[in-house]
Amino acid sequence: MVAVFALPPFAFPDDSAALRGDIRAFLARHQPASEPAARANCWAVADPEFSRALGAAGFIGMTWPEAYGGRARSAMARYIILEELLAAGAPVGAHWIADRQTGPLLLRYGSEAQRRRWLPGMAAGEVFACIGLSEPGAGSDLAGVRSRAERVAGGWRLNGQKLWTSGAHHAQVMLALLRSEAGSERQAGLSQFLIPLDTPGITIRPVIDLVGNHDFNEVFFDDVIVPEDALVGVEGDGWRQVTAELAIERSGPERYLSSHALLAALIDSAPQDPAVVRVIGELVAELWTLRQMSMATAAKLAGGEDPVVEAAIVKDLGNSFEQRLPQAIQAVLAADLDGATPLLRCLARLLLVSPSFSLRGGTREVLRGIIARGMGLR
Template identity: 50%
Template sequence: MTLSDLDLGAVQLPPEATRLRQEVRDFLAAERAAGTVLGRPDSWLTGWDPAFTRRLARRGWVGMTLPRAYGGGGRSNLERYVVIEELLAAGAPVSAHWVADRQAGPTILRHGTEAQRSHFLPRIAAGACFFSIGMSEQDSGSDLASVRTRAERTANGWRLTGTKMWTGGAHVNDHAIVLARTDESEDRHAGLSQFIVDLRDPHVRVEPIRLLSGEHTFNYCHLEGVELTDEALLGRPGDGWRQVTGELALERSGPERFLSTLPLLSALVGQLQRTGACSPEQQARVGRLTARLASIRQLSLGVAAALAAGRPADVQAALVKDLGTRFEGELVNEVREILPIAARFDATRGSYPELLATAILHAPGYTLRGGTNEILRGIITRGLELSR
C-alpha cells in the first residue's frame, strides 16, 4: 500500500444514479404517506419489516449488485449506494435484508459453490432469505482471530460447537455465516473457516440480548453440536480469515456508518424551522455537522468505487467506520445542545423529543459494532506505516 492508495479521490455519481435517486424518493414518499416509513434512527439495525423488504425487492432494490443470472439487478455499487443512502436518510425499516444484501450475498457470490449461489442468491434478491453475522464471541469481538467456536470433522461433514454473541436478528433470520476454527495453528489467522448455518436447526439455541431501550435485536447464538454437511462450508477450509477480512470492508464502509442518526438531524432542522427563530449560532453548528457529514460521505463513496473496481480498501473502510460512528454519537450530543428540549419516549412517535430519546439509547453501540474504533485505529495505523 502507498499513500496514493489511501487517497481515494472524489467520486462523481453517474447520471443514472440521479434518476434512480428520484425513483427511490418517490417510492419513500408513498410509503411515508402509508405510515410504513417513520424516520427512525438506526433503522438499518432495528427496523425489521419483511413486507417492506419484499416491496423493495419487487423494484429490484435488494441484491442490486448480484448478477442477473442469480436473480440480482446486475447494477453498479454506486447505484446501490444511492438507494441505501436514501433509505437510511428516510429512516426506512430495512434491517430484515440488510446483512443478506450488504455482505452475505456478495460473500456467497465470491466464495460459494455454484450450488450455494443458485440456492441462496435468488432468494436474497427476492427478499425471501435473511442472514445474520456469526463472527463475534465473548472476548472475541474486534479480535476475531481468537474465536473459540469449533468445527470438527465428522464422517458426514462437520460438527459445530460454540457460542456467538451480538448476533443481530438471529431470532428472526433464516441463516448465519459462522466463523469457526477448523484447525489449530501457531498462526492465529490460519485454521479458520466459514459455514452457512440454518438458524432454525434444532441444535441452534438463540438467547436474547436486549438494548437499553428494551428492543430485542441482538442475541447469543448457542451452537450445540450442529451437524453440517460439506455443502455448508463456504469457501475453502482454512480461508476463513481472508474471507472475513474482505467481508468486513463491506460491513464497515457503507453509509450506515454515518447516517444512523441523520433522521434526528433532519428532525432538529424541522423543529428549528417550526419555531421560526434560529440563531446564528444554531445555524453555524448545524452547518458544521452538515459539513462533517458531507466529507465522510465522500470518503465512503470512494471506498464503494474502490470495491467496485476490485481494489482492496480495508484501511479506508476502517477509516470510514471510525470517523462515521464517532460522528453519529457526537451528533446526538451536539443536537441536544443546539436545541435543549427534553428527550421523551412518551412524545408523539417521530417527533423531535421522541427521536432524540431513541437516538440517545442507541448511541453507545455506534462505535462498538463492526469492530471497536480502538481496534480500527490500529488497522489504520498499520496501513499508514506500510505506506511509507
C-alpha cells in the same frame, strides 16, 4: 507525503438521476414510519414486509448476476439506493446483512449450489442472514474464536456459542466463523459455514439492549449436524475470507447516516434559535464531507481495489459524527428529555443507542490501529 487518503472525488453520471427518482418513488409508496425515533438507526430496524417489497422492486442484491436473482447493476448504482433508503429512515434491517455481506461473500467464495440455493431468496427480500463472528471470548480479538466444527460422516458437527448476533431471530441462515481444525490456534484452522437456523440443536436467545430493544442474540450450537456443503470457500481459509468481508462493510453510507433522522427532524422543526441553526450548519458540513469520502471509497472498491485504510477512516470519522450529532443537538436544545415531542423522543433514543455505533463492525480502537499501520507506524 503520507498518502492515507488520496482518492479523487466521485461524481455520479447524469443517468443516475433516474435511478434516484425510482427509489424515491418507491419510498413515497412505502413510507417509513412518521415517528423520527423509529427512523433512527434504521439499518438495525427489521421489517420483513418492507424488505419483501423492496426485493420485489429489484433493490436488494441489485449488483448480483441475474442468474441468482440480481439485477446486474453497478456498485455505485446500489450506493444510490442505500443512501436514499438510509436518509429516509427506511426499515432495512431485516435484509441488510444478506444484501451487504452474505450475498457478496457467497458470490466470491460460495459454490454454485450455494449461490443457487440462497441468493434468489435473499434478492427477493425473503431470506435474511446474520453473521456469526463474536463469541464470549472473541470480540475485537476475533482470532479467539473457539466454537468448533468437526468432520463427521457426510458433514460437520458444530458446537459452541456465538454472541452479539444481530438479527438472528429474523434470519433463516447464519454465516459463521468456526474452528474447523482441532487444536489450531488464532487465525489458522478457521473456516466459514453457512448454517440454516432451523437445524436441530440450535438455540437462539435474545440479549435485550439498554433501550429495551431486541437486536442482539446469543446463539448456541449443541451437536448441530450440517451437510458437507455447509462449508463456504476453502477449509482453513476462514480468516482471510472474513477479513475481506469486514473491509466491504466499513465504508458504506450506513456509517454516517445512523443519526440522520434526528438532523432531519430538527431541520424540519424550522428552528429560529441562532445557536440551533449554527449547530445544524456545522453538522451539514460534516455530513457533506463524509458522503464525499464514503463515495470516493465505494468507487475505489467498485473498481476492484481494496482501500482498507480509506474505509477505516470513513468508518471512524462517520461513527464519530453519528455519535456527536445527538450530543451537539442536545447541547443547544432548551428542553428536558421527557418524550413530549417526536424530536425529543428521537434525541433520547439516539443518545442512548449511539455508543454502539463505534463498536459494531470494528471498534474505534481497532480502526485507528489499521489507519496507523497504513501510515507505517508499528
